[in-house]
Amino acid sequence: DAMVIQNPRYQVTQFGKPVTLSCSQTLNHNVMYWYQQKSSQAPKLLFHYYDKDFNNEADTPDNFQSRRPNTSFCFLDIRSPGLGDAAMYLCATSLGRTNEKLFFGSGTQLSVL
């Protein structure tokens, strides 16, 4: 089945140690998103790519970067994770710019020790 796949499912990193989370999609969607979700909260949009066009949310910390080398893959890089960055990170896709019908992956649960 076509889907959004996130790896790894759980990631543990140390305070200040760079970490990369990955997302792949077989839906051939143009838009890919990264959301941060903390416990009992709504997902918070960090940034999104429309094709190769990168769109950063104004309140996304500089510590967070993203790469999209091709249509299928997108990466979230956290350069120096802090304790406050521990969260579930969700990748999502949508067919077009109008942002309808998001398809989410299962997420990566990041722990920072």
Next chain:
Amino acid sequence: GENVEQHPSTLSVQEGDSAVIKCTYSDSASNYFPWYKQELGKGPQLIIDIRSNVGEKKDQRIAVTLNKTAKHFSLHITETQPEDSAVYFCAALSLGGDYKLSFGAGTTVTVRA
């Protein structure tokens, strides 16, 4: 920007009873309203959505109603089953705006057997 408020934050119902979750939005330009269900340890999944040119939409045991004048919309789940236990998020989007989906804070639904 859009502000979506969701109530209640938690909801416990007896199996077989109905569950209702209500959301209000602030931006009168919003015209697309999806509902997502998030099970424990998984990403949100779209369960139903409605556009502003429709007042009600139904899909088996779930239905969504929209009151544009009052700027509120609701999710109705009838004949609840244990597998309906999850966190439900409402969201709003202005298709003619900046294409950012604004989520409510979520409702944790527990169906008691």
